[in-house]
Amino acid sequence: MTRNAHDPATLLIIDDHPLLRRGVTQLLELEDDLALAGETGEPEEGVRLVGELDPDLVLLDLNMPGMDGLETLKRLRQDGFAGRIVMFTVSDHEEDVVAALRAGADGYLLKDMDPDDMIRQLRQAALGRMVISERLTALLAEALRSQRSQPATPDIHSLTQREREILRELAAGLSNKLIARQLDITEGTVKVHVKHLLKKLNLRSRVEAAVWAVQEGVDK
Numbered sequence: 086m087t088r089n090a091h092d093p094a095t096l097l098i099i100d101d102h103p104l105l106r107r108g109v110t111q112l113l114e115l116e117d118d119l120a121l122a123g124e125t126g127e128p129e130e131g132v133r134l135v136g137e138l139d140p141d142l143v144l145l146d147l148n149m150p151g152m153d154g155l156e157t158l159k160r161l162r163q164d165g166f167a168g169r170i171v172m173f174t175v176s177d178h179e180e181d182v183v184a185a186l187r188a189g190a191d192g193y194l195l196k197d198m199d200p201d202d203m204i205r206q207l208r209q210a211a212l213g214r215m216v217i218s219e220r221l222t223a224l225l226a227e228a229l230r231s232q233r234s235q236p237a238t239p240d241i242h243s244l245t246q247r248e249r250e251i252l253r254e255l256a257a258g259l260s261n262k263l264i265a266r267q268l269d270i271t272e273g274t275v276k277v278h279v280k281h282l283l284k285k286l287n288l289r290s291r292v293e294a295a296v297w298a299v300q301e302g303v304d305k
Contacts, residue, residue, distance in 0.1 A: 094211035095122035097138060099131035099157060100146035100173065105196070109144065112200055119207060128152040132160050140168060142211050145190075147174035147181060155184055162189040169210045179224050182217075186225075186292045191260075192216035213260035215295065225296055239286035239297055248282040249303070251275060255291055256298035 096119060098106050106124045113121050122140040125131050128149055135143060143161065147154035158170055171192035172185045182193050192210050194203065195218045206216040217225065244252065247268075254264040261279070265272040279291060288294050297303075 093118050093120040094141040094208075095120050095138070096142045096144060096207065096211075097122045097131070097134060097140040098124040098144045099126075099128060099149075099154075100124075100144070101126040101149045102146070105146075112204060116204060119204070119211065128154075128157040131157060132164065135161055135166055135168075136164060139166075142169045142171065142207065144171055144173045144207070147172050147176055147185065155181075155188055158185065158188050158190055169213070171207070171210050171216060177218075177221060177224070182221055182225055187290055193221060194218050195221070209258070213263045215258035215260075215292070222296070222299070225292075239288060239301075241301070241303055243285045244282055248278050248285070251278045252282055252294060252298050252303055255279070255295045256303060258295065 093116075096113060098109055098121070100106050100109075103126060106126065110121050110124060113119050122138045123134045125134060126149075128151060131143075131145075143166075145154050145157060149157075152160070154172060154174065158172070161170060169191045170189065171194060172190050173194050173196060174181070175196050176182075177195060185193055192206070192215055194206055194216060198206075198218060206218075210216045241249065241252075250268060251264055254267055259267065261272050261275045265275045268275075279294075283289065283291070283294060286294060286297070288297060
């Protein structure tokens with residue numbers, strides 16, 4: 086279902102802590118551009134609600150009893166949910182961050198963040214941008230460097246001008262749809278360029294490309 090530009094972005098919370106769900110709900114009630122679609126502490130129920138309500142954004146806890154957040158994330162993507170999914174967790178372990186982003190998360194936020202910052206990040210996520218808690222950026226960059234399967238160093242000079250433009254937009258956290266709009270090309274063309282630039286740079290995901298570009302100053 087297409088959302089009118091003036092309608093608030095809808096958010097569904099999947100988290101097994103009732104107080105946290107209540108706190109986020111109360112924060113959303115203060116905002117005109119964000120609205121609660123639903124909330125649950127049960128991952129299975131969350132998957133059902135996402136299919137039923139089709140929210141713009143899912144705020145998903147990582148550590149939950151039974152089906153954890155990573156498995157829930159994979160289920161949602163396998164079921165064809167194309168909305169934004171942001172992990173919201175206390176874990177700042179690099180393996181958790183990398184695993185979530187590679188499984189299809191659009192962001193990774195820590196629960197100790199300032200409420201105002203959280204709302205700002207949720208707004209960015211709803212607009213199609215990738216969001217990561219600031220103190221995780223360096224950790225993520227180091228993790229991706231150490232986990233890279235092949236020793237070849239990415240070379241920006243191997244990219245075409247258009248691929249460099251798209252890489253800069255990836256570094257800004259833009260989705261394929263927003264990049265297409267920004268560069269006045271089709272979303273399918275963006276996907277092809279992203280695939281080519283990842284291969285040329287010897288990187289495995291758009292997240293790796295974005296982090297590498299920021300670290301190397303390619304986004305300037």
